[in-house]
Amino acid sequence: MPIPVARHSLMREMNEMAVMTVVRQHGPVSRRRIAEVTGLTKSTVTVAVQRLFSKDVLMELGSVTAGPGRPERLLGLNPDAGYLLGASIDVAGFQLLLFDLEARVLDQKRGVFDAKASPNEVLEALAQAARLLRQQISARKYWGFGVSIPGIIAPSGTVIHAPNLKWKEVEAGEYLRRQLPGPLYVVNDAAAGAIAEYYFGNALTSEFLLYLSLGMGIGGGVMMGGNLLVGIHGAGTEVGHMVIDDNGPYCRCGRQGCFEAVASLRALTERAMRTRDVRDWVGLDHIIEAFNQDEPWARQALEETLHYLQQGITNLANIFDPDTIVLGGPLSRFGEYLRAQIERRVNQDMMIAGHRSIAVRLTRFNEFTSAFGAGAMALNTAVTTRA
Amino acid sequence: MPIPVARHSLMREMNEMAVMTVVRQHGPVSRRRIAEVTGLTKSTVTVAVQRLFSKDVLMELGSVTAGPGRPERLLGLNPDAGYLLGASIDVAGFQLLLFDLEARVLDQKRGVFDAKASPNEVLEALAQAARLLRQQISARKYWGFGVSIPGIIAPSGTVIHAPNLKWKEVEAGEYLRRQLPGPLYVVNDAAAGAIAEYYFGNALTSEFLLYLSLGMGIGGGVMMGGNLLVGIHGAGTEVGHMVIDDNGPYCRCGRQGCFEAVASLRALTERAMRTRDVRDWVGLDHIIEAFNQDEPWARQALEETLHYLQQGITNLANIFDPDTIVLGGPLSRFGEYLRAQIERRVNQDMMIAGHRSIAVRLTRFNEFTSAFGAGAMALNTAVTTRA
DNA sequence: TTAATTAGTTCGTGTTATATTTTATATATA
DNA sequence: TATATATAAAATATAACACGAACTAATTAA
Missing domain, CATH: 1.10.10.10 (Winged helix-like DNA-binding domain superfamily/Winged helix DNA-binding domain)
Known part of the structure; x- marks a missing residue:
């Protein structure tokens, strides 16, 4: 209590x-x-x-x-005061960064896995890589290790459920703490994104920040007055399964018309396959390239997805009333067009247009946002408790 | 800053x-x-x-x-330590309560207005009534006055926009402060509801409370660790215009399928009129009575509305991850059936069923919830600053 | 040079939470 | 009944802290 x-x-x-x-x-x-x-x-x-x-x-x-x-x-x-280790785990593998207090990367490692890799294999490889990077700096300047995972994480660091990774009840925190002595944090990937943007990114002065991770799933993270919003059960801001189309397509969670069923990378890809009338998986690179060359099938697939993104994000803007929204994850690679369209709609469709204005920005860290943010978890305690 | x-x-x-x-x-x-x-x-x-x-x-x-x-x-x-004045304004008029620190009502007044009454007329009558109630207690034991309004309110107490009341840019705070010296608060009605439930009602020990005001519109208020969640622009938790049915009926805000377009008292009434095939407005009392007597038209109207309520509330439960949800407003008069149905669905359809459990409760204050909560705004400062 | 101006430091004061000691009030037992 | 023991609350001493006022430092303007 x-x-x-x-x-x-x-x-x-x-x-x-x-x-x-x-x-x-x-x-x-x-x-x-x-x-x-x-x-x-x-x-x-x-x-x-x-x-x-x-x-x-x-x-x-x-x-x-x-x-x-x-x-x-x-x-x-003093950027040299300490160094942080940050990692993000997703379906494809992990990204691991060693960076200083100004988010400059000293070294990095990448782990690649297929979908069959067990949680233990992934964590073991991550711990191994982290130990190697950590050796590059003096023990005194090692401030901590943060790991982001797309799922619901208990305060202890146990991954309660990460549907995309198919992890359930994985005691990641306990394991990594044994492998790598020192401060260790496990955190939801979108929450980590919010932290990264607040400490190093495009929302340094935000008083109320909403970060959205737009990938195969959709995740949300909120920073209010410098504090991360965490729900009572450790599930931060599970925006991906907000129903926005009551009769929409079925989501993998069983419900219909979830935000991530209609507005995620998965939804975009399926639309691209439909509009192009192909059966093979269409890569995001390919869609972006086609979109930039104004090919109709790509444009149509994006416009449909964008509509739902606008709906969902406007919902969240109404619910949270933030000053800044930062977009990250693969879909943010559509860049300025996506950003501008969302910013316009959000500010237009707020409850009282004119009176509020919300800045919509893109992440500046590409696929590394969550890794930076996870590492940044160690910042506060390190600054206040050392020496 | x-x-x-x-x-x-x-x-x-x-x-x-x-x-x-x-x-x-x-x-x-x-x-x-x-x-x-x-x-x-x-x-x-x-x-x-x-x-x-x-x-x-x-x-x-x-x-x-x-x-x-x-x-x-x-x-x-010591319930006798101080007394609070709390009022709620809605389309029909205002409720005004004088109550002690255990939420026992000493006296109350009610103001009735037609839709044509100007903001000034309403506020003048309210100030008049408040002055009368205030005379009943010694100046030393008067702790403050809070007024709840269904709309977006700036920190200064200015009502930026209250669509149902058709108020815009009304400087309610400034006016009332002049009329009634002493601590004065103007607050959104659903936010007030959350405060009432946290301080006096059915969520005394909640660490993370979501209050929903289910009436002609739908409003939300959130208390986290004893603090009210307020957005950056003063719009608390505008959940009423969360789109949950992308192709649903038009809302008065211009968008389609807003939560309050499909799940509010208005939506219920329209359904009742349709299923009964009448043109006259059907009162809520009448629908509730018919529902309790198991008349098919009423049951159908409620079930349809309930579906959307369940969808919307599950969305919010996923987004906020609270430990308690309290239902207030006219629709909460459907009572235990409504509560149980919502609690069941929310706990069933959470991202990870089993791991989280959320208590859904009904307000115990009937139509007075917001008035109690508005008055309670004065509590904190009064306790810490006096004597 | 000298006055004016602004930035930063030093030091005394009052407030505060905490640790320690003391007092108060009960039960258990010989 | 006397004594030991256990627990709660109050009193007292102590150290940490933010603050305000006085002071020092470093510049420009005249």
Whole structure:
């Protein structure tokens, strides 16, 4: 029963986090400005910054002088302060990244599997690869490991259900913690996407962010005021099985007209196969290429899919009322056209057009969004607890 | 930019709120148990309780002895500590309640209007009635006034848009604050419903509550860990215009197949008129009576509506993953049958049946839920700031 | 040079949660 | 009945903390 209470030790951490947030969002900033934005006094900021210095997560970036008075001394993140391991697992395999606090990749590995690979095989290979990458940095600068999985994950790190991977009750957290000592997080892939966009991506200053992972399934992740929205059972924001067409096609979950039954990569591909009248699986690369060359079958397949995407995303915009929506996953590769069409419809069809405006953006991390976000899970605790 | 920072003055308030929460949820409790539940030390609890004593919001309710050792002295809410004014405005008029901290009504007033009444007329009559009720209690024990309105409300209290009332850009907050000095809150009706259920109703211990107001429109309110979910533009949880049937009937918002176009009281009534083949408006009382007497037309109308209710609510359960859903509004008068049918379907059709269970309950406040909740808006600040 | 201006630090103060000690009130047992 | 034991709550001492005021630092303008 986590009733929020005040503890002295938490206060310092809260201030340090607030300072970090301002530095992260507003680039190099002076102490004065940090005090202004957070509402803390100058003296409190001084102390918090000193502590963050001693942890090596902040550094001075020279001073800037504008008009009379003592120049401002700019503070910035020290990207070399620590390194994160982030991985994302999906049907095809895993992506694993070793990156710094500015999301610059030092090294990466990829694992490829066929659909028959058991959870244990996948996790074993991932742990092996992670150990190799981890050796490249000093133990002191290793801040943690995060793994994203497209499924429902209990707080302990157990994968309760990941339909696309066909995983059920896999104790991924426990296993990986044994294999790789140190902070370890297992997290839903769309939730990881939201974290990635908030910490490194295209939603740094968002107060209320909705990230959508548009792939074979559709997942959602929400960051509110810097906190991830997690449901009571550990299932974050399962938007993929929102019914948006009561008489629509059957979904693999058994219901009809689920969002991901009509608007996912799977739905797009099936439409492409139908409009082209072929029986073979049509790859996404192929559809995108044909779409860019304005071939009718590809255009029609996308337009139909887009309609449902617009419906579903407008639904979610009405439900959550976010300031920013970021699109990731394979479908986001349709790029600016997709983004603009969705942004237009969302802002047009909100309950009160005009009064609200929601920015729709594309992820800047391509297929790596979830891996970055999973790694970023270790950030908060690392910054506040070290040294 | 509300970056959370630590302030000394806030810490005390946090502890006091935590203590109040435990007392509210667990009935009469000892200090020891409060310390246990909150994780605070016994001494901290002692201090917090003393402060709450001096504010008169807590009182001792005798002691209980079980086994050896000093008996526990039970603490409970002092219902007489303060009184709240709560009102709800809808198309028919307003309900106004004066009630104590245990939601017992001291007095109430009702305002009736026809559809042509201007916002100013309604607000003027409401302010008048509120002043009368307020006179019945001492100024010291008046804790505040909350008004719920079915629409989107800016933090300032301005009603941005309330389609059913046909209000737009009405500065209700400013007006009422002038008329009635003291704490004043304007809040969405479904949000108020969630607050009412959390503080006084059937979701006292819920960590993640979804309240649904099922009336001419459908509204949603979410309480997470004791905090109301509010979107970035002040539109809480506008679930009514979630499209759940892409080819469904047109909604008054212009889109097709919105939740409230197929599952609201309006939709039910229209179905009843169709199945009975009459042109006159059929009242809800009449439908409920007919349904209870098992008349086919009424049963059919409800079953159709229920289907869409189940679809929409399952969607929301998947999206939010709450532990409790409370149903309010006129449609909730179908009672246990409705509740059971929805609970069954929601728990059956969740992403992973078995692993999650969601309690579906009915409001216990009938048409007064929103009024209680609106009034309860004043609770937190009153408890922490007085004396 | 000197005054004015702005940024950042130092230090004293009051508030706070916590740990420790003390007091209060019961049961169990010889 | 006296004594030991167990538990709850209060009192007291302590250390951490944010804050405000005074102070120092580093620049421009005159």
